[in-house]
Structures are given as C-alpha cells and as structure tokens.
Amino acid sequence: MKTTPPVTIVARQPGEPDPDLLGLALAHRAMLTDVGRLADTVAAIRDGQPCPPRRARAIARYTELMCESIHHHHTVEDKVLWPVIDACAAGIVDLTELTEDHAALDPRLDAIRRRANAFRIADGDGRTATLLAAELADLRTLLTEHIGEEERDIFPVIRKYISVANWQTIEKTAQRTGRLAFDGPRTLAVMSDEERAVAIRQLSPPLRAVIGLLSRRHRRFERVVFASSASRDRSSTAAVR
Numbered sequence: 001m002k003t004t005p006p007v008t009i010v011a012r013q014p015g016e017p018d019p020d021l022l023g024l025a026l027a028h029r030a031m032l033t034d035v036g037r038l039a040d041t042v043a044a045i046r047d048g049q050p051c052p053p054r055r056a057r058a059i060a061r062y063t064e065l066m067c068e069s070i071h072h073h074h075t076v077e078d079k080v081l082w083p084v085i086d087a088c089a090a091g092i093v094d095l096t097e098l099t100e101d102h103a104a105l106d107p108r109l110d111a112i113r114r115r116a117n118a119f120r121i122a123d124g125d126g127r128t129a130t131l132l133a134a135e136l137a138d139l140r141t142l143l144t145e146h147i148g149e150e151e152r153d154i155f156p157v158i159r160k161y162i163s164v165a166n167w168q169t170i171e172k173t174a175q176r177t178g179r180l181a182f183d184g185p186r187t188l189a190v191m192s193d194e195e196r197a198v199a200i201r202q203l204s205p206p207l208r209a210v211i212g213l214l215s216r217r218h219r220r221f222e223r224v225v226f227a228s229s230a231s232r233d234r235s236s237t238a239a240v241r
C-alpha cells in the first residue's frame with residue numbers, strides 16, 4: 001500500500017450523526033462472499049469438475065487479486081483506522097487481538113498465493129486443487145470469525161467515538177490506495193438492490209460510466225472463474241449501464 005499521512009483527528013461534535021459504516025460492511029461482505037465461492041469452486045474441481053488451462057489461469061489470477069485486496073483491507077485498518085480509534089476511544093477497546101489476527105492471516109494469504117500459482121502451472125490438476133481448496137477453506141473459517149468479532153467489537157466504537165469527517169478520510173484513503181477495477185465491481189455485486197440504487201445515484205455520470213465498464217469486464221472474468229455461478233453480478237452490471 002502507498003504510504004499515507006496520519007489522519008488529523010477531528011473531534012466528534014455533540015449531536016453529530018453516526019458515521020455510515022456501510023462501505024466497511026460491504027468490504028467484509030465482498031471478502032466473505034469471494035473466499036466462500038472460490039473455496040467451493042476449487043473444491044468442485046478437486047472433485048472432478050473440468051478445469052481447462054484458461055480457467056486455471058483465471059482462478060489463479062482471481063485468487064491473487066483477492067489475497068491482495070484482503071491484505072490491503074487489513075493494512076488500512078492497522079495503519080489508518082486503528083490509530084484513529086486509539087486516539088478517539090483510548091481505553092475503550094483493545095485492538096491487540098484483531099491486530100494479531102491480521103498478522104496471522106498474512107502468511108495464510110502468502111500460502112494461498114503459492115498454492116494458486118502451483119494450481120495455474122499444473123493447469124488446475126486434482127492434486128494442486130486439493131491443496132488450494134484446503135487453504136481456501138481454512139481462510140474462510142478464519143476470516144468469518146475475524147470479521148464477526150470486528151463487527152461486534154469495533155463497529156459500535158466507531159459509531160460512538162469517531163467523527164464523520166475522520167470516517168470519510170479513512171474511507172477515501174482505503175479507496176485511493178485500493179484497486180478500483182477489482183474492488184469496485186465486487187462491492188457493487190454484494191449490495192442489495194436498494195443499497196445499489198442509492199450508491200449509483202451518488203456517482204457522477206463519468207464515474208458511473210467507468211464503474212459500468214469495469215463491472216462488465218469483471219463479469220466476463222467471473223464467468224471464466226466461476227463457470228456457471230456468475231449470475232449474481234448480472235443485476236449489478238445492468239444497474240450501471
């Protein structure tokens with residue numbers, strides 16, 4: 001991640017509305033959705049579903065991008081969000097366990113990248129699919145637990161102690177340092193129809209066009225990776241046409 005200056009703390013004012021945590025919740029939703037369906041996809045290949053070399057390459061690339069996105073998410077939390085929580089809610093919450101989770105997840109993400117590369121080189125054979133499927137299943141378990149704890153323990157603290165101005169700075173930092181071509185379409189795809197309609201109304205026409213283009217491209221990528229299971233993205237792609 002590009003280096004980011006520390007956030008200047010803006011104190012929360014009495015009567016100020018709570019920060020809107022939908023963006024963070026959607027990032028979590030996208031991660032869990034993708035880890036789950038990738039684990040299922042590779043398990044199906046392990047169990048005999050056909051995987052031509054082109055699909056193996058696409059799965060390896062998708063896995064690599066997903067690991068990069070998860071690592072980026074945790075880096076923003078460690079380097080940007082946690083310091084703001086420490087400054088605004090000192091003594092209210094202990095971030096040690098969540099920070100240790102991030103440190104423990106990094107070597108797992110590296111192992112998955114190595115397994116995905118071996119899967120690509122072996123043209124998606126059963127042996128490398130077995131190893132990759134096992135790693136992805138472990139990641140699904142760890143991430144589900146970690147995100148559950150984070151939303152239970154941290155979301156109420158952010159709502160109560162962090163100003164809207166600081167929250168917007170944190171969100172902008174996450175967006176600026178992330179990969180829009182991958183994260184944008186995935187975020188749109190996990191929104192409910194109502195959430196998507198609101199989000200699209202807030203985009204400028206040029207940005208709406210860019211997101212539409214990226215979503216159509218991402219959907220073609222997904223069709224190769226997930227074979228028959230890319231239909232969930234159809235409505236999100238249509239919404240930004």
Ligand SMILES: [Fe+2]
Pocket residue numbers: 028073077150
């Ligand atoms: Fe998170």
